[in-house]
Amino acid sequence: LGEGGIPIVKSEVETGPMWLKARDTLNCICDMAEAEDVVFTLENLNLLDHPGCPFGSTAAVLALVSSINRPQLRINLDLYHTQIGEGDIVRWCEKCLPFIGEVQVADNPGRCEPGTGEMNWPNIARALFDMGYRGPVGLEAFAQNDPEAALVAFRRAFTL
Template sequence: MTQPFQLAACAEMLWKDQPVAWRAARLTEMGFGVGLWNWPEWDLTALEKTGANITIMNGYLEGRLADKDGADRLLASARDAAQIGKRLGADRLNLHGTGLGDGGIPIWQHDVTTGQMWLNAYDTLHRICDLAEDEGVVFTLENLNQLDHPGCPFGSTKDVLALVSSVNRPQLRINLDLYHTQIGEGDLIRWCEKCLPWVGEVQVADNPGRCEPGTGEIKYKAVARALSKMGYSGPVGLEAFAEGDEEDALEAFRAAFTL
């Protein structure tokens, strides 16, 4: 048996009664990298002391891609995030088409994405890449499904791939979240193949329920074999709740991505 991927897990979805630094330390002890969301509530000094490998964290707190005011606020917020990311040694800083509010509901909702919005988003992402080049960091753009995140512009896997591939700069990668792809499009392995040249991280959770592999309909062992066969050896992050015990969930995740 081999482990072809760098496995990580979102600390903010597990052991929710414990401080984030405790969760990061436990994931590190278990051999996992750490995914994180928003930093204002974290004890940054305690996180630094864990020595955790933070594979991904939120790359902004406000703003959006597709209009000037939103883009300006996104750039300012992303610059702040880059400083926190460098302090913690985060590998990637994650973006969405717009900021998310309570329950993941997009703050700026649009059912129709206009041509001008596409042009604006393309320009904003080039500005993000310029910032990333200056700061020595990498950003990712994540796909989101429309059931959990209604009206999120540029949320589909197709739209994220179109934007990232058209910008086509090493400072911007895809955070390919297969839980969202399953709900939005399905056909996971073919989407992995299409996105592969631009993937910075793959994130997983089973569906329905958004828990660990083996709790829903997705055959993650088959997905893991396909990813390995196509030459992907990067991070795979569990962005999921535990159906029961957290450590059991993490071991189920590890087993699904061990070949």
């Protein structure tokens, strides 16, 4: 990705060769991760904010990561991007659950802290907990006003 998260080479459709190259590349990354005893995550994006981004959906990232199916590669499930690209957040969390390495949070619209947009964060947090997710949840958002208040809102949304 280049300036502003826009793809340098845009592609509206992923071709078969692109899928094969992505799988080969991610398998090489997994080999390196295994040698270093680390885990990499692949973030889902959305095509509204990142037009022309290949594999720019939750569905595509899940398909890639699950087809590789190695513990060194997980999904950085960005719920802001999922909301814009696909919606149906809780069902996507369920589908991605076995492959989630991290969940990222920002409200929509505006990409600000929980409680500033349309997303029901306490419901999403409860659903993640109920389905057994215990991994990291990160706030990747802009503070609507006060950064400290944004952190408080994040903690409040994810404290059960």
